[in-house]
Amino acid sequence: MDELTFRRRVYENPDTTDPEILRAAAEDPAKRLFLKETRQMNQRLKTAVNVDVPENLAHRLIWQQSAQQYNQQRRKQRWYVGVAASLALLIGITSSVWVMTPSDRLEDYALAHVTHLEKELPGSGYQTDLSLVNAKLASFGATLTDSIGDIEVANFCHLQLTRSLHVILNTPAGKMSVFVLPDDAGKELPDSFGNDIYEGKSFGVQKARIMVVGSKGADLTPLTEKLKHSIQFSA
């Protein structure tokens, strides 16, 4: 086998067990050295491609799927309630029957995420900071110029089909969540919303819509103001 063919085939697959290659290497010291060096380099490349995997990635992948399933189940439950209510109507109980219709409102999805907040918070030692949040905010063309507080987690999540950045902070008024959404997806959001446990506000900033959610009665204004002052968008 000529030198060029040999080198080509070794480069194509340094781990080759092709008898022709092995025989050529056994017969020629130069080829043997080339095969040895290429295999050594390949081994180092294999080690190099094993880059560190973000901590808790498996946990987050399972969490995001659970959150989605939770939302689907909620919709199904509403459907059953709807059927029950319709039956009640049919048998003549017509006064003040509350028919719950399936909700596709983003704020409901945000509240569901906050309800499941505990699951998102990793066990221990997981640190995030402004630069990490900014790396993720870059996909919205946004950046935070100042600290907005003690950030615990920043993670992409899906509110129905809308990709959102969910940031969880520790504030003097307890844990709060910030959701950053593309402007077009968030235009239907009401200025304020809530349920029995949480309440939230939403506001627009240039190219995005932001939701801030905290416990019912918590003062959302300080965080809202910090966000408005700190978030900047690229041109």
Next chain:
Amino acid sequence: MKEKQQRYEALVHAFHADIYRYAYFLTREASIAEDIVQETFLRAWRSLDKLKDEKAAKSWLITILRRENARRFEKKQLDTVNIDEHEIADHTFESQDNLDSADLQRLISKLSEPYREPLILQLLFGFSGEEIAQELGLNKNTVMTRLFRARSQLKEILSKQYHPGGKQNG
């Protein structure tokens, strides 16, 4: 539903690390890689019933991931600068023997995608030429040529940036 949940969790535990690594070399940006891995597994969950053979799971996930990556370019919504590409131009290695994994990662990232992708499939998943060809929708000869060129280019970059004898030339 419980069975589907268990299948999904097994899939996550078995493949998330290598799928993330593949995404990392495809996108060359850790936060984007993480993002598309999340999208990939979310899609995998939604269509898990379509996966009939667990043995095919790895290449099934790779296919979903590649589609997610392509979608990223369709959206054209990303506004990020690839730091690594700028960094490597000025990077020299004092000795080939002292190359650490970070140097080699930078080297691999410098390869253009048609060469980088088959090489990663071979290094990370141990795929054969046929398997890479099937995954990328190319013929085997093209794949073999790209693998050969990928390694030739690595060698070339190294010899350009390698200063024999350490600092004496620099």
